[in-house]
Amino acid sequence: MASLMDAQKPHCQPRTVHEYHGHIIGYAAGELIRRVDLHHRTYNQFVRDKLDREFYVVILNDEVEARVSPVDTSNVFSMDSQTQKKSLSCSAASPLESSLMIFNGTRLHCVAIPSVNEITNARSLARIYYLLIGDINEYGKKQKRLLSEQTLIEATKNVTPTDEPDRNWYNMSTNFGKGRFQIYSDCFNIFGDGVFSHSDIILDLYL
Template sequence: MRTSTCDTWATTRAPSQRSTECAVHAPTARRDRRHDRHLDADQADRPPQSVLERVLRAHHEPAPQRAPDVRAGAGRADHRAGLGLPVHRRPYQGAAVAVADGGPRLVAATLAAQRPQWTPGTAHGYHSRTWGWLVGEVIRRVSGRTPGRFFAEEIAAPVGLDFFIGLPVEQRNRISRMVYQRPAVDLTAVPAEAVPEELREQVAAWRDPQSFSNRAYAVTDPAEIDFDSPDVQAAELPASNGVGTARALARMYAALIGKVDGVRLLTPETLESATKEQAKGKDQVMLIPSRFSSGYMLPTETNPMIGLNSFGHTGRGGSLGFADPEHGIAFGYAMNNIIGGLNDLRATSLVEAVRKSLA
């Protein structure tokens, strides 16, 4: 077993302090008991979760089987669906969409009824906010539970994860506040001719409030979500407000490629299906080359992870989680210091150090 932790700080921080945590380990580790209240006595070491497998199979089904009210042309459960930009923002009222009764289902219904931004399957673009509501509706229909409860009962509790989608009240005093660091140079404020040529298309999109790049993140009204708000932390925004540690990220990914305390989350066959490439090429939202499976990011030149078989996902501010079945290793990096711009090399340098240690 490989296990190491770097730059680890206590999870409770004063508002002005910065917190960084990185964890790397192979499948197997000590269980975190915070979710054990969700487990029956015989569940701790049970085989792959049948409900979790059913949700993933449903996620891969054509839309009419998965959710009969989805437009026939949008029958894809990946980033080719063209449903990353809700047509109507006003009803969502910021984080209230997750707090108010029926909020998430209202968004899912709106997305199901609208015309896709492109013909599904002909292009792809990162569904940065809407992904959680789209997949969350599949979870509700298959399991009868909200995404946060499903995650707690079927993933976090069996594996012992210090991670939540919908933060319990008793965990609030452990949370670090977000610290925002603006880039040294705001490229949106400099003359277009002064922007490096390879970045001009992206910068032009950032300047345009109607671009896919802006609208994909501004899907609520108001567009900004206060992730330091207790109400937002307690809400279930599955694409945006997961709260946890880097070690929990690494444990979760480890449980996808092998057993952690006797628990493996997915069968090898389901994992192979879940990590199969579905989209590749220029991303219509990020405007850079990207690769996706049904939900996971796959290695690219700018995010190589550990190798060609790695799968995972980046997060706001540079956080990162992934697994590599070939090397039998999982990685998690989390921080509360949000660095704007394109020069944040923290996760990149940590991954490079892991890569060198495997050589």
């Protein structure tokens, strides 16, 4: 997959727009991890070792897969934009109204697509979010926060040139920080300045 990405021509004219590569970012990040990690771990293994054992980007275990709750899209997606529908349905390969919606497919759960394929439980998610802003003391074991305050400030800075707009996977204008977090903007107008996340996270949960 990495070699196919390497051989692909840019979708847009370079230095004209910054687009969000939601479906392939896992492969790119995975290659970086394998090349710099002393243990040459996969993206999924690195994330589970560093963040939480109950946080999966890839599921290859039938027992874990059996615990994953399906994503119900019946009341979630009310979109007029054809670009949005095309993105979320993988060019209509998996219609949003279908019971076979792609996010519920076991084949997708076997692929490293971190932007749309994180699978975890509420405890793990809360733990990871807290580690972004502070240390934790869990079962008598202390763990330092994942990002220092200064690193977090740098990661959430927007350094995109004014003539090279950021766009999300719906092809809508937005603002990304250095760490590729989506930061406060007209497209992501939640809470106020200083927030970072994603405007429409779809997270599979398991019981």
